[in-house]
Amino acid sequence: MRTFDELVTEAQSADVTGWGFDWLDGRATEERPLWRYSALLARRLSTATAALDIDTGGGEVVDEAPVLPPRMTVSEAHRPNVAVARYRLGPRGVDVVEADARHLPFANGSFDLVSSRHPVSPAWSEIARVLVPGGTYVAQHVGPASAFELIEFFLGPQPENRRARHPDTETAAAEAAGLDVDTVQTARCRMEFFDIGAIVWILRKCPWWVPGFAVADYLPQLRELDTQMRRGEPFVAHSTRHLIIASKRR
Numbered sequence: 305m306r307t308f309d310e311l312v313t314e315a316q317s318a319d320v321t322g323w324g325f326d327w328l329d330g331r332a333t334e335e336r337p338l339w340r341y342s343a344l345l346a347r348r349l350s351t352a353t354a355a356l357d358i359d360t361g362g363g364e365v366v367d368e369a370p371v372l373p374p375r376m377t378v379s380e381a382h383r384p385n386v387a388v389a390r391y392r393l394g395p396r397g398v399d400v401v402e403a404d405a406r407h408l409p410f411a412n413g414s415f416d417l418v419s420s421r422h423p424v425s426p427a428w429s430e431i432a433r434v435l436v437p438g439g440t441y442v443a444q445h446v447g448p449a450s451a452f453e454l455i456e457f458f459l460g461p462q463p464e465n466r467r468a469r470h471p472d473t474e475t476a477a478a479e480a481a482g483l484d485v486d487t488v489q490t491a492r493c494r495m496e497f498f499d500i501g502a503i504v505w506i507l508r509k510c511p512w513w514v515p516g517f518a519v520a521d522y523l524p525q526l527r528e529l530d531t532q533m534r535r536g537e538p539f540v541a542h543s544t545r546h547l548i549i550a551s552k553r554r
Contacts, residue, residue, distance in 0.1 A: 308530045311501035312519055320509045322388040323361020323421075331502040337491035339547050341444040342368045345419055348442050349373055352417040356434060358405050359423045362388035363398070372396060373417070377410075379403040381424075410434045422446050426474060428481035435552040441483060447471065447490060447544030451513060454495075454503070454541045458514045458525055471546040478550050487549035496538040500530040503539065 305311075318327055346369035349355055353373055357366050360378035362385050377399040380386050390400045403409050405420075406427045413436045420426070420443040431441055449466040456462055475485045497503050503526065507517045519526065529539055 305499060305534060308500060308527065311499055311530075312504055312526070315501035315504035315508070316519065318505055318508075320505065321362065321384045322364060322392075323385070324364045325509070327505060328502055331499050332495065332497045332506070334495045334543060335493035337444070337489070337493060337545050337547065339444075339489055339491075341365075341421060341547065344547075345369065345421075345442060346371075348417055348419070348440070349376070354415045355417040355419065356408075356410070356415045358408075358418065358420040358431070360389055360400075360420075361385050363393040363400070365421045366398065367392050367396070372398065375399075377401060377415070379405065379408060381405065406430060408434055413437070413439075415439060417442065419443055420445075426477075428477050428483065431478075432482040432552055437552055437554040439552045441478075441548065441550045441552075443548050445469065445471070445474065445546050445548060447492075447546050450544040451495065451510075451541045454497075454506075454539065455513050457529075457539075458507075458517075458522055471548070474546075474548065478548070482553050483550040484553055485548060485550045487547060489547040491545045491547075493543045493545065495541045495543055497529075497533070497541075498538050499533055500526055503529055 342365055349369045350371040354375040355373045357378040360366060360380050363378055366378055378389055379401045380389055381404045386400060386402045393400055408430050412433055414434045416436050416439045418431050418435055418441045446469055448468060448470045471488050471490060475488055478485050507514050
């Protein structure tokens, strides 16, 4: 294995735009929920007329769908990701819109399908507003205390934050906004990190995990993890996910 400094330097300079995780191939693993969200969304897109994917990142998940609806739109608030999504999806005729999910620039009842994989914070009133009556919301959300073994290794106990993103809370909020929640499934998936570069890269990729993360501020923790992984002991955490399928009341 390369030195601590070599691995950290590489991870600090690697690209973290978009919502792909190919850089971690061979350096980290994560189990996937049994419902196979990308395939599920692809089936839904193949039969939709007008669809919107919110917080699309670089458009990676939408681009996996072999068939897109006649009108396919994606929205993304992070400008570097918008450029990636336009490069990826533009040739397929997808309209890529820079927009905050809390203020979608679309008319009421614009879409029969709205989707999102890992929305920053689901804006239920906006989701309901842009759906046609009877339209469907299909999404995979991050669940409570996801990757908290890693987060709390750096930040210490986070008891209040552990309760956020609970599927029961989100279901109630969706129902209050005028959606009928038809399906909720949950999953807890094992994650393993095999070198310190993977840790540094994921904390850059997901900056909300350890806000303001900088290598210089966490050198003791990083060196402790590096020593552990050099002994052949991966750092283990668990992601939590929930699948939500809802329909707008007619």
